[in-house]
Amino acid sequence: MASFTALGLFILLEFINLSAANKDTCELYAAVGQSLTLPLNYNRLENSHVLKWFHNDTIILYREKGKVSIGKPADVSATGSLSLKSLLFSSAGVYEANVLNPNGTLALSWTGRLCMMDKVSKPQLTYRCDFKSSAVNLNCYVDKPQGLVFSWTLDEKTLTSETRQTLSISLAQLKGERDFSCSAANKVSTQKSDTVRPTCKSPSPSPPPLLCFTSKTVLAVVAGGAGLILLLITIIIILCCCYSCKKNQMRLKDKGGLRMLSLSKREPDSISPDYETMHPSKDSPPVSPEPPPRTCYESVSEPETESRPPQLSTAAEGQQPSPVPKPRTKSPQAPNI
Numbered sequence: 001m002a003s004f005t006a007l008g009l010f011i012l013l014e015f016i017n018l019s020a021a022n023k024d025t026c027e028l029y030a031a032v033g034q035s036l037t038l039p040l041n042y043n044r045l046e047n048s049h050v051l052k053w054f055h056n057d058t059i060i061l062y063r064e065k066g067k068v069s070i071g072k073p074a075d076v077s078a079t080g081s082l083s084l085k086s087l088l089f090s091s092a093g094v095y096e097a098n099v100l101n102p103n104g105t106l107a108l109s110w111t112g113r114l115c116m117m118d119k120v121s122k123p124q125l126t127y128r129c130d131f132k133s134s135a136v137n138l139n140c141y142v143d144k145p146q147g148l149v150f151s152w153t154l155d156e157k158t159l160t161s162e163t164r165q166t167l168s169i170s171l172a173q174l175k176g177e178r179d180f181s182c183s184a185a186n187k188v189s190t191q192k193s194d195t196v197r198p199t200c201k202s203p204s205p206s207p208p209p210l211l212c213f214t215s216k217t218v219l220a221v222v223a224g225g226a227g228l229i230l231l232l233i234t235i236i237i238i239l240c241c242c243y244s245c246k247k248n249q250m251r252l253k254d255k256g257g258l259r260m261l262s263l264s265k266r267e268p269d270s271i272s273p274d275y276e277t278m279h280p281s282k283d284s285p286p287v288s289p290e291p292p293p294r295t296c297y298e299s300v301s302e303p304e305t306e307s308r309p310p311q312l313s314t315a316a317e318g319q320q321p322s323p324v325p326k327p328r329t330k331s332p333q334a335p336n337i
Contacts, residue, residue, distance in 0.1 A: 026115035028095075029187035030087050040080035040097050042108050049107060050100040053082050056093040080108075092116040120148060123184045125193040129171075129200035136174060136198050138167040140182035142191075151183045171200055 030036045038053075045051070047066030052059060061071030061082060068076065075083045080099060084091060092114050099108040120142065127138045140150055145165055152162040155178060159167075167182070183192045 025113065027112040028114040029117055030084075030091070030114060031117055031119045031188040032088060034087055034188065035083065035085045036087060036114070037077075038082040038084065038095050038097070038110075038112065038114075040077075040082070040099075040108070040110050042080045042099055044107075045078070045080045045099065048102045051076065051080055052098045052100070054096040054098075057096075087116065089116045117186055117188045118144065119189040120184050120186055120191045122191045123182055123193040125180065125182050125196045127180075127196060127198045129198070131171075131200075131202060134171045135168050136171060136200055138169070138180060138182070138196075138198070140165050140167075140184060140193060142184050145184070148184045148186055151185070153181045153183075155179050169198075174198060174200060 028036065028038070051061070051063040053061035053071070059070055061076060062069050063071075063073075063076060075085075077083070080097065082095070082097070094111065094113050097108075097110040098106060101107045121144075124141045125138060126141060127136050129136050138152075140152075142148065148165075150163055150165050152159045152167050154169075167180075169180075177197055179195045179197050181193050181195045183190060185191070
């Protein structure tokens with residue numbers, strides 16, 4: 001008993017699901033602004049019959065004994081079909097038609113669901129050459145590709161196996177002039193793109209890289225080399241400054257030595273050898289030392305920037321050198337008589 005109840009419940013659920021699926025299924029499709037005829041096609045329809053049309057349980061047409069009291073007589077055909085014009089999104093829904101005999105019994109019933117859709121916009125065909133894979137990739141672009149069916153033509157011949165939005169063709173198939181076009185369609189409209197003739201010219205081969213390094217590695221090496229060069233330039237500048245300082249110090253020392261040499265040469269020279277050979281008498285005045293020759297001063301070259309060596313005192317300049325004593329000669333003695 002329990003198994004029978006479970007089986008009955010399962011069947012009931014399946015029936016409910018099937019009914020819901022059928023309820024959401026659209027038998028008719030239309031686009032906004034289009035016209036559509038709801039087919040009844042009852043060939044035995046007569047003026048004695050009562051015809052009723054409903055839209056979502058709302059009566060939109062009522063005809064009895066050949067007279068239309070609700071709706072327009074021009075919207076109904078001889079077989080009872082209903083014509084809908086200038087459809088809107090609000091026109092979607094369930095439509096139902098009932099034909100009643102003169103005695104009030106049901107002669108025919110029809111039910112259908114209408115779904116409204118947008119018209120397909122004109123697709124734009126683009127392509128991109130991929131030389132790595134030796135192919136050209138085509139794309140059939142539309143604004144809303146959901147629910148659309150795509151088709152491709154090559155030289156006005158339909159490629160039946162291609163139904164996707166993209167198409168890939170090898171470059172070998174592009175030899176010569178090949179024309180491509182694509183179409184996008186839904187249940188209410190179809191649009192075709194303009195014809196495109198892809199041209200893929202192989203780019204000139206680029207020279208192989210010298211080293212297989214990434215761009216980041218190359219940039220890091222270049223930055224390191226620039227930093228090393230800057231460091232070397234800084235070291236060279238520092239060494240040059242040190243060398244210049246040392247050279248200036250040595251130059252100052254040399255100038256000091258030259259100055260001391262100049263002063264030392266101004267000291268009295270030793271007695272001339274002529275005086276050593278002479279035998280002055282006791283009565284002769286002492287010989288004053290001669291001043292150093294002026295050529296000594298001229299032989300020492302001093303930089304222009306340095307001041308001249310200190311001059312001798314005015315007393316020393318005013319003192320004249322002592323006259324050199326002449327050698328004494330013996331007076332001739334008278335001959336002995």
